[in-house]
Amino acid sequence: MKRLRGFSLIELTVVLVLIATLAGIGAMVITAALPGQQLRSAAREVAVQLRFTRAQAIATGRPQTFSMDVIGRRWSAAGQREGALPAELELVATTAREAQPADRTASVRFFPDGAATGGRFVLKRGDAAWRVDVAWLTGEVTLSRGEGRP
Numbered sequence: 001m002k003r004l005r006g007f008s009l010i011e012l013t014v015v016l017v018l019i020a021t022l023a024g025i026g027a028m029v030i031t032a033a034l035p036g037q038q039l040r041s042a043a044r045e046v047a048v049q050l051r052f053t054r055a056q057a058i059a060t061g062r063p064q065t066f067s068m069d070v071i072g073r074r075w076s077a078a079g080q081r082e083g084a085l086p087a088e089l090e091l092v093a094t095t096a097r098e099a100q101p102a103d104r105t106a107s108v109r110f111f112p113d114g115a116a117t118g119g120r121f122v123l124k125r126g127d128a129a130w131r132v133d134v135a136w137l138t139g140e141v142t143l144s145r146g147e148g149r150p
Helices: 009-060
Strands: 064-069 074-077 081-084 090-095 105-110 119-125 128-134 141-145
Touching: 009 064, 009 074, 009 081, 009 105, 009 119, 009 128, 009 141, 090 105, 105 119
Parallel strands: none
Antiparallel strands: 064 074, 064 105, 074 081, 090 119, 119 128, 128 141
């Protein structure tokens, strides 16, 4: 008589427990990565809006301003664009004093030739940081990881 081959109930249970454990670990890893993703996404948004403001200055032939309310973490860009940074993020802004319309506002002004007043926006969460730099001579906007030099 031939014996039928198959899996026992114990073997199937062990495999299901392993799959559930791995799925739980995967969920924890993804959840732990979300704050970092939020930080990177916010920094990218700031960089995109700065680049858009520069492009508008060049396209319209008129100076355009990107402003950030450092306390309220709200920004405004060319074309009446507005937005806010997540409250969990820390913001450090360094811009030219002449471009600041108010004490709590950091602004970067872009000129029709592409140049800017320059500045740096550093977004932090815990030990992680992303910085958005605006070169004053060229108006180039760069996004990089870390705080960089002051």
